[in-house]
Amino acid sequence: MTVTQRLTRINPVVIAALPGAARAHASEQGFVLLLPTDVYVPAGASVVALTVLALVLLPPRAFAALFRPVAWVALPRLRGAAMLTSLASTVFLAGLLWLGLTGPRDPLTNPLPLTVWVVWWIGLVALQGLWGNLWRWIDPWRGVLALIRAEGWRAPLHLSPRAGSWVAVALFMGFTGFVLADIAPSDPGRLARIVALYWLAMLLGAVLFGPRWLVAAEPLGVLMRVYARLAPIGRRGRHFALGWPGWQLATRRTPRAGMAAFLLVLLGCGSFDGLNETFWWLAKIGINPLEFPGRSAVVLPTLTGLLAANALLLAAYGAAIALGVTLDRDGPGFALTFRAQAVSILPIALGYHVAHYLPGFLVDAQYALAALSDPLARGDDWLGLQPFYVTTGFFNTQSGVRAIWLAQAGAVVLGHVLGILLAHRIALCHHATPKRAILAQLPLALFMIGYTFFGLWLLASPRGA
Template identity: 30%
Template sequence: MHVQGSFVARTRRTRGWPAAWPAWIVVCMPSAASAHAWNIPYYLPVPLWLYAYAATGTLMVSFMILAFAPGARVPDRRGRSGTRTKALRIPPSIVNAVQAASAAFVVLLIVAGLAGTANPFLNVAMSGFWIWFYLGSLYVGAILGDLHAFTHPFALLLRIAARCFPVLERGRYRYPPRLASWPALGGYIALIALELFGAGRPRDVSLFIVAYVAYALIGACCFGRERWLVHCDTFGLLCRLCAKLSPLKWRRGANGYVIVEPRNPIADMSRDAPADTSVVAFLTFMLSSTAYDGLRDTAAWNTFFWRSIYPHIVGVLPSLGKNYAFSAEILLTWQWLAFALVGVAYFLLFRGCCALGAIGTQSSSGGAFFSRRFCLILLPIAFFYNACHYFTLFWDQGRQIVRLMSDPLGLGWNLLPVAAPEDQVSAAQALVNVGYIWHAQVLLILAGHILSVMLTHAIAMRSGQMAGRAIVGQLPLLVLTIALTISGLWILSLPLA
């Protein structure tokens, strides 16, 4: 999802790829490279390939330290013996109040989209849903833990509805185990399709939320409230996955209290049972959809279509050569097809690397089981790339919360004591130095991939295999991690069309 304010850069092609280690020496040396952010020219201090090689070297060093350093061990999530950790106890009244507020916010989004202005910049439905409800839930979960599990607005809706219609509590049918989390993936695909191919109208957001509420009620009626929340709820699964990155664990205690206690996320994830194939597909789609969103509006991607794809279509159907209106429909069809192909390609790429890893460990379970065991290594990569992708959008639109809540329908209200327009910070004053944005994105991508390397090693060590085989099995996943690092930096560096 590109808006004005998203950072893009472009680097010149350079012949020859020097060795990785000299990149550490020259990484601080200035060099010519062009980039743009907010339509402001920006020159990278060094060419993009130096960033790529420096990131590659960092990942390789991290892998070698974990694999060969004698003191590198996976920490035990139970902590040291005799050590007591302090836990925070949250009263149920506070949790219930936050959940009620989140449900009221969802109702506000529906009303604003249906009854408010059609201007997406003045209606709270657009920023409220995409920035605060969708992205905000993911980022809060990754930092503070699975708060969403206790404040989920749709869970409150189903609980209230189940009191009126008891069938929603139990459901009419037994949930088929083969479905696993595939319904949640279907909802996720619909969500991203709305983001990528929707018209950007507040009304569309409201209709999507209404459709999701109907989906929740129908699913609960068929399989029961708890089953729907566990297997079919897209937002619930997204938040549960991102919360695995958090150093805080949330659980229900006695008398309705919620207990929040520290934990080691790497150790906890390494102990998780192998996930279902549907979760593998969910994580690969989480990564591929963000990558495609960043790629589809770039100059390189559009040039590829108009110079490499469209001429072949016109060659088969010459009448389309002068029908410029129909060419837009062809472009839209190509975008849908590419959206599907990129998702499938990421899934097959991960499965292929896992098959090589299974061969390297001489495992009899095969690549499918290997991918289910190691699929969580995609989580930090996908999450941090998501944070990079929406970095400027979150900064630009997230700070509008007070103004939009003061006038949620965009009808000229002033419900909250906000500053007058002339006293507010101007768009130019709110801009962040473009160099800071680029380097923050580089560091975020690198941090996600380093966590992925650490998690790969932790899972391999927990599997009980011989050290040599475990290291060999990690090599294909290390290559995949390096490839994703370079491709992520490359996509972020491309100029918009």
């Protein structure tokens, strides 16, 4: 019995809410939150505002110590281990592509879309921010490139870090456009061809420009590495180090303009990913949310909205930075402050990523587990899970939905709190006195408080696409 067949035993109201997961990528949300948001939203924003107040009261030395890591244990030398695990990851990816082309056509039973959109895009991205750089071990290009270079190949072209960052921005915008606007991003065969073409294109870039391409220009690897720097566990020399989340960002040099733009685009794309599903957005583009005509009817509005959302975010962030520079004219200039403070946006982007995809992950992770046990949908039971029933019972009770919403709201609020703390730590390094740092940071803090309202509103808004 397939997972789809098992679902027929579940409440038909629940089943009616699930096709949205197959219509878009496999992680769409499937329920509307009917909770007292007039209480939760102000409460969440108040937590962020109180954090700003705490910055005024906390002594600068104590605050600096907050982001000072503690060395833990020495790192063993594992020469060649990352290359071997990367090659294994490449073989695993090839198997997924084969299953995408030859396996079941249902995105909820084929392992390829479930692995890409659930395990990788939701689960692994979140783990990067919690546990560190796991991507280093499963990067599917690193091992292949090492073998090519071992044969004596040297890149004929040079890629500057400055240009690489802007390439990453453009490619990530293209990736998000595919996720949001493609007519069937979860179709196994279609996704297999797209992933294969992307893998080949990035390998070609690495062959032509060398390993720097994977470090600076390949956007998914860049995303993984920057989120990993939020993790409390990191590397300090040849030791593991443990510290406050974000300590690795606070101790790194100021990013280049392209990387600063990339960090802001992460938040802009994530925000629009939620906005474009809301009744509000659908009304703006003339779509009845209760009679959604299909993704092919909204391709152009989606792409236009994606570009506009990122432009508005950059403008709002830039205005906050400009106002802060005006308040402390003796501090660093606009360009340096814009680049330095962009890293404080990163925890906000990750917090919203976790919150936005949590409901879909709770359901689709079960499909992924079932597909792992029966990858060809032939009734196999490799993991001994039979009979396996996908449950959505936690959506049917007020306590279940409340727990999910509180987890989502908590992720958003914690992301903003960490962002404000990180922004203040950075400001202390660039301003003459703590008072000037706080004064210059106030516009950015107000921007973050406003974005807290926006993020919580997105989570609670009815969705129709």
